[in-house]
Amino acid sequence: MKFDSKLIHGGTSYDKYTGAVNVPIYQTSTYKQTELGGEPQWEYSRTGNPTRNALEELIAQLEGGISGAAFASGSAAIHAVFSLFSKGDHIVVGNDVYGGTFRLINTVLTRMGLEFTAVDTRDLQAVKQALRPNTKALYLETPTNPLMHISDIKALATLAHTNDLLVIVDNTFATPYLQRPLELGADIVLHSASKYLGGHSDLVAGLTVVKDEKLGQQLHYLQNAIGAILGPQDSWLLQRGIKTLAVRMRAHNENARQIFEFLEKHEKVAKIYYPGDQKAPAYALAKEQMDDFGGMLSFELKEGSDLKAFIESLQLITLAESLGSVESLIEVPAIMTHGAIPREIRLKDGIKDELIRLSVGIEDVNDLIADLKQALAKA
Numbered sequence: 001m002k003f004d005s006k007l008i009h010g011g012t013s014y015d016k017y018t019g020a021v022n023v024p025i026y027q028t029s030t031y032k033q034t035e036l037g038g039e040p041q042w043e044y045s046r047t048g049n050p051t052r053n054a055l056e057e058l059i060a061q062l063e064g065g066i067s068g069a070a071f072a073s074g075s076a077a078i079h080a081v082f083s084l085f086s087k088g089d090h091i092v093v094g095n096d097v098y099g100g101t102f103r104l105i106n107t108v109l110t111r112m113g114l115e116f117t118a119v120d121t122r123d124l125q126a127v128k129q130a131l132r133p134n135t136k137a138l139y140l141e142t143p144t145n146p147l148m149h150i151s152d153i154k155a156l157a158t159l160a161h162t163n164d165l166l167v168i169v170d171n172t173f174a175t176p177y178l179q180r181p182l183e184l185g186a187d188i189v190l191h192s193a194s195k196y197l198g199g200h201s202d203l204v205a206g207l208t209v210v211k212d213e214k215l216g217q218q219l220h221y222l223q224n225a226i227g228a229i230l231g232p233q234d235s236w237l238l239q240r241g242i243k244t245l246a247v248r249m250r251a252h253n254e255n256a257r258q259i260f261e262f263l264e265k266h267e268k269v270a271k272i273y274y275p276g277d278q279k280a281p282a283y284a285l286a287k288e289q290m291d292d293f294g295g296m297l298s299f300e301l302k303e304g305s306d307l308k309a310f311i312e313s314l315q316l317i318t319l320a321e322s323l324g325s326v327e328s329l330i331e332v333p334a335i336m337t338h339g340a341i342p343r344e345i346r347l348k349d350g351i352k353d354e355l356i357r358l359s360v361g362i363e364d365v366n367d368l369i370a371d372l373k374q375a376l377a378k379a
């Protein structure tokens with residue numbers, strides 16, 4: 001089955017009791033057992049729920065894995081994945097991963113005895129140099145947020161596997177529509193499904209997928225033991241969102257491409273970060289590793305422009321955190337999503353005060369460009 005069909009028919013695509021073409025919301029915590037001491041398929045909804053299970057099968061198929069798990073948020077999924085490791089284990093992590101991942105690492109996981117080194121995962125040599133005898137995993141994002149850095153998953157997986165490391169990729173920005181890390185050698189792929197997979201800014205959820213049976217069992221064990229599961233209502237809503245992933249992603253890709261072309265020619269725009277920029281050094285890698293370039297781009301206004309006036313003049317494009325939804329969302333990382341990072345570190349990482357991140361939605365692109373145009377005129 002091709003990817004677009006899998007979105008709709010993958011996993012358990014209908015209810016086996018009634019034939020309902022959508023898996024029902026099994027709103028139950030427990031299940032009637034027919035014999036004492038039997039081994040029922042369903043016993044308690046933290047451990048397993050048919051609505052969640054259908055979602056887990058679906059995401060496993062979409063990512064080309066064999067086992068999926070659904071969590072209460074992307075952060076809960078990340079926590080479960082890091083819970084595979086023990087006190088004294090060392091993990092090499094991309095230096096520009098999601099801010100909440102750093103918060104979890106710096107304020108929770110290091111306190112529990114996990115060790116981390118942050119490196120630029122675009123630099124294979126830097127990753128190699130960060131390895132220690134107790135290194136157990138490499139954790140990365142590509143494209144990254146908000147500078148759209150591209151790391152070579154295949155090359156990193158080769159390096160990691162010669163050193164017996166697990167490779168973990170946060171695939172939130174790309175989605176399996178654009179990039180399938182397991183096929184490129186990663187061992188674990190995870191998502192904040194609150195973004196593109198859900199796609200409508202109406203839920204918070206997380207997913208993991210693996211291609212190894214034992215690792216799948218370990219993650220299900222942790223999912224049940226820690227307990228940050230996705231409830232049946234949100235599991236259903238997420239499946240509904242995923243059905244239209246392909247049509248949404250095609251619209252995101254196309255709109256972002258046209259907005260990039262518009263911004264590139266605009267006199268008030270100093271710099272644009274976009275994986276589809278043919279002049280960018282990472283373009284060849286992005287083109288090879290991804291099937292298209294996605295709906296995310298960041299840009300800087302020329303010095304002397306009025307950032308506040310620009311943002312506040314936008315009529316259609318919404319000032320908000322988050323990304324990956326049908327509506328276009330804009331934000332200023334220095335003040336919003338990356339505000340917790342000390343300024344010197346942020347500037348060193350290339351995230352300037354005037355950087356703007358745009359999650360291009362699927363509205364009519366002419367309306368989006370008109371909105372940007374009138375707001376830029378006021379900048």
Ligand SMILES: *Cc1c(COP(=O)(O)O)cnc(C)c1O
Nearest residue numbers: 073074075098170172192194205
């Ligand atoms: C939002 C996000 C997360 C965290 O997910 P939540 O669902 O908000 O907990 C993790 N990684 C990336 C890349 C994200 O954008």
